[in-house]
Amino acid sequence: MADSNADRALEALATEERRFPPAATFTAQANTRDRSLYEHAERDFEGFWAEQARTLDWRKPFGKVLEWEAPYAKWFADGELNVAENCLDRHVRAGRGARVAYHWEGEPGDARTVTYADLLALTNRCANALGELGVRTGDRVAIYMPMIPELPAAMLACARIGAPFTVVFAGFSAEALSGRIEDAEAKVLITADGGYRKGGVVPLKKNADDAVARTTTIEHVLVVRRTTQEVPWTAGRDVWWHELVERQSPECAAVSLPAEHMLYLLYTSGTTAKPKGIVHTTGGYLTGVSATHRYVFDIKDDDVFWCAADIGWVTGHSYIVFGPLANGTTSVMYEGTPDFPDKDRWWQVIEKYRVTVLYCAPTAIRTFMKWGDGYVRKHDLRSLRLLGSVGEPINPEAWLWYQETIGGGRCPIVDTWWMTETGMILITPLPGVVTTKPGSATFPFPGVKADVVDDAGRSVPPGGAGYLVLERPWPAMLRGIYKDDRRYRETYWSRFPGRYFAGDGAKRDAEGYLWLMGRVDDVMKISGHRISTTEVESALVSHPKVAEAAVIGREDPVTGQAIFAFVTLRSGNESSDALSVELREHVVKGIGAIARPKTIMFSPDLPKTRSGKIMRRLLRDIANGVPLGDTTTLADASVVETIRTATGAED
Numbered sequence: 001m002a003d004s005n006a007d008r009a010l011e012a013l014a015t016e017e018r019r020f021p022p023a024a025t026f027t028a029q030a031n032t033r034d035r036s037l038y039e040h041a042e043r044d045f046e047g048f049w050a051e052q053a054r055t056l057d058w059r060k061p062f063g064k065v066l067e068w069e070a071p072y073a074k075w076f077a078d079g080e081l082n083v084a085e086n087c088l089d090r091h092v093r094a095g096r097g098a099r100v101a102y103h104w105e106g107e108p109g110d111a112r113t114v115t116y117a118d119l120l121a122l123t124n125r126c127a128n129a130l131g132e133l134g135v136r137t138g139d140r141v142a143i144y145m146p147m148i149p150e151l152p153a154a155m156l157a158c159a160r161i162g163a164p165f166t167v168v169f170a171g172f173s174a175e176a177l178s179g180r181i182e183d184a185e186a187k188v189l190i191t192a193d194g195g196y197r198k199g200g201v202v203p204l205k206k207n208a209d210d211a212v213a214r215t216t217t218i219e220h221v222l223v224v225r226r227t228t229q230e231v232p233w234t235a236g237r238d239v240w241w242h243e244l245v246e247r248q249s250p251e252c253a254a255v256s257l258p259a260e261h262m263l264y265l266l267y268t269s270g271t272t273a274k275p276k277g278i279v280h281t282t283g284g285y286l287t288g289v290s291a292t293h294r295y296v297f298d299i300k301d302d303d304v305f306w307c308a309a310d311i312g313w314v315t316g317h318s319y320i321v322f323g324p325l326a327n328g329t330t331s332v333m334y335e336g337t338p339d340f341p342d343k344d345r346w347w348q349v350i351e352k353y354r355v356t357v358l359y360c361a362p363t364a365i366r367t368f369m370k371w372g373d374g375y376v377r378k379h380d381l382r383s384l385r386l387l388g389s390v391g392e393p394i395n396p397e398a399w400l401w402y403q404e405t406i407g408g409g410r411c412p413i414v415d416t417w418w419m420t421e422t423g424m425i426l427i428t429p430l431p432g433v434v435t436t437k438p439g440s441a442t443f444p445f446p447g448v449k450a451d452v453v454d455d456a457g458r459s460v461p462p463g464g465a466g467y468l469v470l471e472r473p474w475p476a477m478l479r480g481i482y483k484d485d486r487r488y489r490e491t492y493w494s495r496f497p498g499r500y501f502a503g504d505g506a507k508r509d510a511e512g513y514l515w516l517m518g519r520v521d522d523v524m525k526i527s528g529h530r531i532s533t534t535e536v537e538s539a540l541v542s543h544p545k546v547a548e549a550a551v552i553g554r555e556d557p558v559t560g561q562a563i564f565a566f567v568t569l570r571s572g573n574e575s576s577d578a579l580s581v582e583l584r585e586h587v588v589k590g591i592g593a594i595a596r597p598k599t600i601m602f603s604p605d606l607p608k609t610r611s612g613k614i615m616r617r618l619l620r621d622i623a624n625g626v627p628l629g630d631t632t633t634l635a636d637a638s639v640v641e642t643i644r645t646a647t648g649a650e651d
């Protein structure tokens with residue numbers, strides 16, 4: 001990044017004073033009560049991870065822990081294991097087959113209880129069916145399914161036979177699906193007739209057909225019947241799950257696989273239009289997700305864990321499927337949206353299953369704030385004991401609302417920073433040990449080493465801001481971008497050679513706490529100062545009338561860029577020029593005059609990806625009047641038109 005003030009990588013303007021030490025009663029029962037995990041990991045980082053890896057069952061024990069030839073790591077490489085066996089068989093063998101793996105809740109209100117024994121049988125039947133369809137160890141399988149129990153079973157079935165899978169989020173279009181199938185050269189596609197969402201049916205099979213028509217590698221399409229509507233059918237290629245899978249044997253030998261065998265590919269957006277196929281492998285990944293799940297969420301046998309993500313994203317892979325199952329945990333899995341049939345659905349689910357740990361995204365939290373406390377108060381949420389946040393920076397106002405209104409003031413909050421590429425949570429409090437500050441993800445997980453550096457790669461002093469880098473390998477780290485070594489090296493390892501460049505801005509306060517400030521490609525330059533979009537958004541959202549805000553830098557002839565803020569008001573409030581002035585001054589009060597938005601545009605909604613991330617790049621393009629790039633990941637494309645029309649009118 002060209003910058004005359006190269007070593008002042010970011011202006012860190014916000015200050016957050018409140019702090020929340022863990023309650024003594026929480027610490028007394030916590031899986032980690034003191035700093036010993038941190039100390040062990042610092043003393044002997046490989047030994048620490050080896051100890052975590054040994055909580056798994058290995059068919060062939062590993063001798064070597066880490067081989068690091070930057071930028072490629074191998075973990076436990078001479079060991080062998082099977083992920084499905086670790087997630088299922090070993091719990092059943094230990095007499096825990098009757099434990100619930102998933103309390104599954106369908107959107108229309110149907111429900112299924114899936115025990116570990118049930119999930120093992122389902123997985124084995126699916127693995128045998130894949131074998132009958134010609135899938136062998138090493139072949140790739142694409143999965144495009146709604147949030148139903150057959151989805152984790154399909155992933156585990158692939159893992160059982162060593163066929164790397166790629167889950168494509170069911171909200172993606174046929175075009176997005178076909179690109180991923182092509183890149184992965186998948187042989188079989190597993191899908192469903194449809195899925196339920198917001199009361200309607202998503203036509204998955206039709207999308208799947210459109211996608212397959214554009215590709216050349218798919219031999220069979222395996223279709224679960226979920227919604228029972230008529231679907232197009234290609235004889236010979238298409239197979240019903242209930243016909244093929246259900247007649248298979250519930251026994252299937254798990255293949256002993258080298259630790260570095262590819263477990264899955266997950267496609268994620270980068271700075272170009274072509275998504276990157278992030279490669280995750282077997283032994284290190286399972287070690288990383290099970291250890292973080294156990295310690296970050298303080299998981300106990302009687303917990304009911306709910307990660308409210310979609311399995312189509314990495315959060316679902318790691319914390320709905322592999323982490324919780326490796327730990328033998330009981331999870332909730334919910335098919336639909338939070339507002340069906342009404343805006344209290346999540347709170348109803350928590351009350352129904354007595355959920356103890358909830359893990360969700362700040363966007364969801366801010367949406368609930370917007371909807372108002374009334375929906376929350378209708379339900380008994382006293383089962384909750386721990387809350388987690390993931391996916392984007394959480395502004396202090398949302399953090400405090402989450403803590404008070406959802407957590408009743410008694411639940412620690414773990415703000416967990418990580419990425420598709422990291423596979424596992426890397427920066428997070430340990431809830432029994434670390435005093436939290438609203439909006440800070442606090443410190444690296446034991447064994448993880450992070451730094452905040454300036455443009456020249458120098459560590460910034462306390463109070464400074466810069467780029468987040470990771471200083472040493474971790475077990476669940478990506479093993480590259482599928483078939484694209486050059487892009488892997490360029491994206492993550494060339495900015496600061498030898499160190500992993502996350503692409504996030506971060507601030508480290510005087511006490512060493514890390515504050516993630518959003519993607520650096522979303523950082524603005526205002527009169528030569530860099531200001532994080534997140535900080536301005538946080539200031540706006542702290543205004544009682546604001547539900548959500550997205551801030552971008554708009555080209556400006558005088559100041560280089562000017563702050564352009566898109567603001568969504570909480571229900572019951574009207575936009576006006578007076579409010580616009582009030583909000584500008586509110587930001588000035590919270591951060592400083594430098595951060596005063598030049599333009600505030602009120603918008604009934606903001607363009608978001610289907611995973612709930614605000615697409616700031618798109619807003620920047622709209623505000624700057626440049627042609628729009630890729631909009632295929634938008635949840636609701638009409639939002640863009642609404643905003644664009646309004647912006648045009650304003651000019």
Ligand code: WTA
Nearest residue numbers: 390391392393415416417418419420516519
């Ligand atoms: C952002 C999601 C602040 C960050 C697991 C990262 C966060 C990107 C946090 C990865 C957090 C994730 N605080 N920012 N707790 N967690 N992010 O691949 O910008 O969908 O680079 O993985 O999300 O997004 P991804």
